[in-house]
Amino acid sequence: MLYPVVVMIFSAFKSTAEIFEHPFAIPNFTQVQNFARVLGETSMPTYFMNSIVVTGTSIVLIIVLGTMAGYAIARYESRTNTFILLFFLAGLMLPLKLAVIPLFILLRDLSLLDSRWSLIVTYTAIGLPSAVFIMAGFLRSLPAELEDAARIDGASEPRIMWSVMLPLALPPMAIAAIQNAVPIWNDFFFPLVFIQTDAYKTLPQGLTTFMGEYTTDWGMLFAGLTIAAAPITLLYIALSRQFIQGMTAGAVK
Numbered sequence: 001m002l003y004p005v006v007v008m009i010f011s012a013f014k015s016t017a018e019i020f021e022h023p024f025a026i027p028n029f030t031q032v033q034n035f036a037r038v039l040g041e042t043s044m045p046t047y048f049m050n051s052i053v054v055t056g057t058s059i060v061l062i063i064v065l066g067t068m069a070g071y072a073i074a075r076y077e078s079r080t081n082t083f084i085l086l087f088f089l090a091g092l093m094l095p096l097k098l099a100v101i102p103l104f105i106l107l108r109d110l111s112l113l114d115s116r117w118s119l120i121v122t123y124t125a126i127g128l129p130s131a132v133f134i135m136a137g138f139l140r141s142l143p144a145e146l147e148d149a150a151r152i153d154g155a156s157e158p159r160i161m162w163s164v165m166l167p168l169a170l171p172p173m174a175i176a177a178i179q180n181a182v183p184i185w186n187d188f189f190f191p192l193v194f195i196q197t198d199a200y201k202t203l204p205q206g207l208t209t210f211m212g213e214y215t216t217d218w219g220m221l222f223a224g225l226t227i228a229a230a231p232i233t234l235l236y237i238a239l240s241r242q243f244i245q246g247m248t249a250g251a252v253k
Contacts, residue, residue: 150163
């Protein structure tokens with residue numbers, strides 16, 4: 001699994017000729033010309049910032065809305081709870097790419113095409129079903145005595161959710177964040193369809209500019225790929241503890 005990553009990083013410090021002549025040789029890591037050119041001669045910083053804004057805003061909306069919906073479904077008794085949960089789960093069964101034409105028309109009518117918001121609202125809609133499923137399943141497993149004790153102490157319903165339940169729900173929130181952040185960060189399809197202006201392109205779409213019709217600067221391309229892979233890798237490392245706790249929650253009593 002690490003082999004392609006190592007080759008990518010090694011190639012980022014080589015010229016195109018060195019990549020083809022000595023593809024597996026350890027490079028001189030002091031040669032950072034590719035990174036300097038990527039950051040100084042291309043629109044890579046703009047693509048990077050667009051990906052940060054789109055991914056970060058989408059994840060915040062997914063976690064906030066998914067947690068609120070999951071909490072309501074899991075902790076409040078209602079005849080419509082099952083229907084609402086099934087409604088969200090239906091989103092897991094329908095690939096949104098099948099509806100790209102009506103989605104394109106809808107975003108056009110809302111004047112959201114060729115903007116970051118066209119991607120943010122689409123990614124939020126895609127990520128909500130899984131977030132609601134994860135949060136509702138975890139919150140249902142929490143004991144009701146926690147809520148009862150907080151109510152006896154005079155806590156309001158929002159205070160119970162914010163101060164009692166959410167601190168216990170950090171592991172599933174980390175799972176929902178990582179599970180949605182990776183495909184959003186790496187997505188190429190929706191930016192290709194919705195974004196035409198270079199100033200709004202994200203990293204996967206922007207990296208294609210390094211590949212020409214007749215020649216490709218592979219050193220710059222691998223440097224760009226290394227820069228693109230670094231944030232999501234660091235995010236996974238930072239949230240790995242919560243991610244593992246969430247994955248193993250309920251494994252034993």
